[in-house]
Amino acid sequence: MRQQPIRAVPLAVRVIPNVDAGLARQLELKPGIRSLGLLTSSIDDVGYTAIDEATKRSAVEVVYARSFYAGSGHASGPLSGEFIGIIGGATPAEVRSGLEAAVELMAHGACFYALNEEATHAYYAHVVSRTGSYLSRIADIPEGEPLAYLIAPPLEAICGVDAALKAADVRLCQFYGPPTETNFAGGLLTGSQSACAAAAEAFAAAVGAVAKDPKRFG
Numbered sequence: 001m002r003q004q005p006i007r008a009v010p011l012a013v014r015v016i017p018n019v020d021a022g023l024a025r026q027l028e029l030k031p032g033i034r035s036l037g038l039l040t041s042s043i044d045d046v047g048y049t050a051i052d053e054a055t056k057r058s059a060v061e062v063v064y065a066r067s068f069y070a071g072s073g074h075a076s077g078p079l080s081g082e083f084i085g086i087i088g089g090a091t092p093a094e095v096r097s098g099l100e101a102a103v104e105l106m107a108h109g110a111c112f113y114a115l116n117e118e119a120t121h122a123y124y125a126h127v128v129s130r131t132g133s134y135l136s137r138i139a140d141i142p143e144g145e146p147l148a149y150l151i152a153p154p155l156e157a158i159c160g161v162d163a164a165l166k167a168a169d170v171r172l173c174q175f176y177g178p179p180t181e182t183n184f185a186g187g188l189l190t191g192s193q194s195a196c197a198a199a200a201e202a203f204a205a206a207v208g209a210v211a212k213d214p215k216r217f218g
Helices: 021-026 044-057 092-108 133-139 154-167 193-212
Strands: 010-016 035-041 060-067 083-089 112-114 122-128 147-152 171-176 185-190
Touching (some): 044 092, 044 147, 147 154
Antiparallel strands (some): 112 122
């Protein structure tokens, strides 16, 4: 079947122009961070990619980012989704600019792809050509390096990560073993941009092979 994109939806966004000192202490904000931008999303992995994009497009940093348990299908409310990200900056304008970059990426950039007509079976194989400060920290790589962000349901993901590592000169920086909060799995791989692209293609092919014939040995 033709791969159908599944786009993350920004469910709620807010700017706090001047954060309260007590909340700033709880969030362990660095000196100089006075404004916050909050974002919830229907898909967590795209949300993480989006807030990393914010750090490249504006003078902000990610101060909080978490997935919600069991995913969007079991969200605590209509504006919760499966992810919350908070970026911080010196001014409301910087924070707003970062949020705009994140929302733009969700609308036109990174997305999941469906493996079936119902779009109930999906994977994420996105190549970040140049990491921002957030994903660089998570992957423990220098800022600006390429990254293959690979996510799928548990068995598919493990087969996919193995295929990705064998297909290109890449290194596994972060492994998300099942179960994660949303019961997916996967990893972050780094290498040259072309190697990350080859790894993502191998991951997608392996995940698709499992989806097409799930009970075939080998």
